[in-house]
Amino acid sequence: MGGDPRDGSTGDTQRPLETPRDPSETLREHREHLRDPSEIPRDPSGSTGDTSGTPQRVRPRVVREQVRPRVVREQVRPRVVREQVRPRVVREQVRPRVVREQVRPRVVREQVRPRVVWEQVRPRVVREQVRPRVVREQVLWVSGGSLHPPPPPGAAAAVPGLSPPLSPPLSPPLSPPPFRGGVHTFRVPLLAAPAGGALLACAEGRKRSAADVGAKIIACRRSADRGATWGPTQVVADDGWGGDGLSLGALLAPGGGQEVLLLFARCAHPPQACGPPATLLLRSPDGGRSWGPPQNLSDVVGGEVFAPGPGSGIQKQLPPFPGRLVFCGHGTLERDGVSLLLSDDGGHSWHRGGVLPAIPFGAPRRPHDFTPDECQPFELPDGSIAVSIRNQGWYRCRCRMRARSWDGGESLSPASVTLEPQLPDPAVAAGALALPQHGLVLFSNPAHESERVNLTLRWSFDNGTTWWGRGLRVWEGPSGYSTLAAPPPEEEGPAPLVYLIYEKGRSLSTETVSLATISLSGDL
Structure with a gap:
């Protein structure tokens, strides 16, 4: 039987209409396929049984290829990152050794060395503080005084407590001095300030006259309280009654201790x-209480005369050769000149160190010849040694001359010599002292071109290149040789002191030996 075409039927048996599927069930099936792709039916051509577009668009294999972990790892591979920020590279860039070389403490210390900084930025303060004045003056020796009875004629005296005597017995015997039992003249004063608050003063005791040639003693006095009180005179050396005798000389208290060295010449x-x-x-x-046996340095100086100072030796504090002891000495007559003795x-x-000979050397002296004579060394802040020298022949000026050594005293070149017109000088032994802790160089002499009068203390803030004002007049009358000393820096009080020992008189400069205590700041 045929069906009715109007109702859509056919001639076959009529089937009931299918109920539409729930979309959620379809989605669930797709998800189950995604969980296990192997269950999806495939046709011989390799395609899945489900021809819908949805499984193909979300096919797992395609998704895995697009987000494959291996690709991601290659793009952000840790090894590449490590190479870019490799710690070894960073360490090389900030290597501690390089930093230490750039800020090495030794370089910093050289750049901010206290002595250099103080010298560059302290002058104004120092100039305002330096107002020297004499706060105490004492007479230590008076010429013509009595020390001990004279020895019998022909006797040769020795250094007390020492043997053998400094000279053999003299023949024929010589008569006793005009001032029987005493000393005719005290001259050539020296001064040292060992540690512990002591002062030691020494001088020549000329037995017969005030002349340089003749028998002498070396007399010393000691103070244990920086000059407030003084002990009796001690005879350190006695050469008898004949010949040329002893000649002072220089004192040195090295190392800031109690040891004192006394250097002198004979004949x-x-x-x-x-x-x-x-x-x-x-x-x-x-510190001068007792003395050991003399050490003869003739094998060092040779056959030449080496008359020390007069004045003080120094101990170098700065390179080259820190700790080195330096004495300056001079010759005499035709073989004059200045030389250094080093230890x-x-x-x-x-x-022997540097030598600065007279010109001409070994010939009779004439006026205005280059004749360096008595000398006083001191150290400058750059470690060089300056030597203040007596201009014996008044070479080119009636003033002081100065030489300089840059190698610790090993050499003393004529090219280093300069004249100092600001320091008029009547050709005497003068005092010179460096005080690096105060930025000062001090100088003392009779400030006159021809006469030994007007003992003056001068000071310099630029290592002696220039001298401040007219200085401090210590004594306007007759005055001669002088020496300066100061206590060790660690023993300075609130008012720094310096000591000036000098020849002083009213008619003659050789009448007394006097000690002036000077306050640099003017305070007591």
């Missing part, structure tokens, strides 16, 4: 009947 004025010239060193271990072991062994 330094040939051709006197005295014997070959000699340079002798006495050593005191206790690097505390004064146990010595060698």
Whole structure:
């Protein structure tokens, strides 16, 4: 039977209409296919049984290829990152050793060395504070005084407590001095300030006259309280009654301790009947209370005269050769000039340093010849040694001259010599002292071109290149040789003191030896 075409039926058996599928069930099936792709039916051509577009668009294999982990790892591979920020590269860039070299403490110390900084930025403060004035003055020796009775005629006296005597018995015997039992003249004063608050003053005791040639003693006095009180005179050396005798000399208290060195010459004025010239060193271990046997340095200085100072030796504080002991000495007559004596072991062994000879050397002296004579060394802040020198022949000026050594005293070149017109000088031994802790160089002499009068203290803030004002007049009358000393820096009080020992008189400069205590700031 045929069906009715109007109702859409056919001639076959009529089937009931299928109920439409729920979309959620279809989605669930797709998800199940995604969970296990192997269950999706495939046709021989390799396609899945489900021909719908949805499984093909979300095919797992395609998704895995697009987000394949291996690709991502290659793009952000840790090894590449490590190479870019490799710690070794960073360490090389900020290597501690490089930083240490750039800020090495030694370089910093050289750049901010206290002595250099103080010298560059302290002058104004120092100039305002420096107002020297004499706060105390004492007479230590008066010429013509009595020390001990004279020895019997012909006797040769020795250094007290020492043997053998400094000179053999003299023949024929010589008569006693005009001032029987005393000393005619005290001259050539020296001064040292060992540690512990002591002062040691020494001078020549000329037995017969005020002349340089003749028999002498070396007399010393000691103060344990920086000059407030003084002990009696001690005879450190006595050369008897004949010949040329002893010649001072220089004192040095090295190392800030109690040890004191006393250097002097004998027979330094040939051709006197005295014997070959000699340079002798006495050593005191206790600030001048006692003295050991003399050490003869003639093998070091050779046959030339080496008359120390007069004045003070120094101990270098700065390179080159820190700790080196330096004495300056001079010759005499035709063989004059200045030379240095050096020791690097505390004064146990010595060698000759630089020499500055007179010109012409070995010939009779004439006025205005270049004749460097008595000398005083001091150290400058750059470690060089300056030597203030007596201009014996008034070479080109009636003033001081200065030489300089940059190698610790090993050489002393004529090219280093300069004249100092700001320091008029009547040709005497003068005092010179460097005070690096105050930025000062001090100088003392009779400030006159021809007469030994007007003892003056001068000071300089630029290592002696220029001198401040007219200085401090210590004594306007007759005055001669002088020496300066100061206590060790660690023993300075609130009012720094310096000591000036000098020859002083009313008619003659050789009447007394006087000590002036000077306050640099003017305070008591």
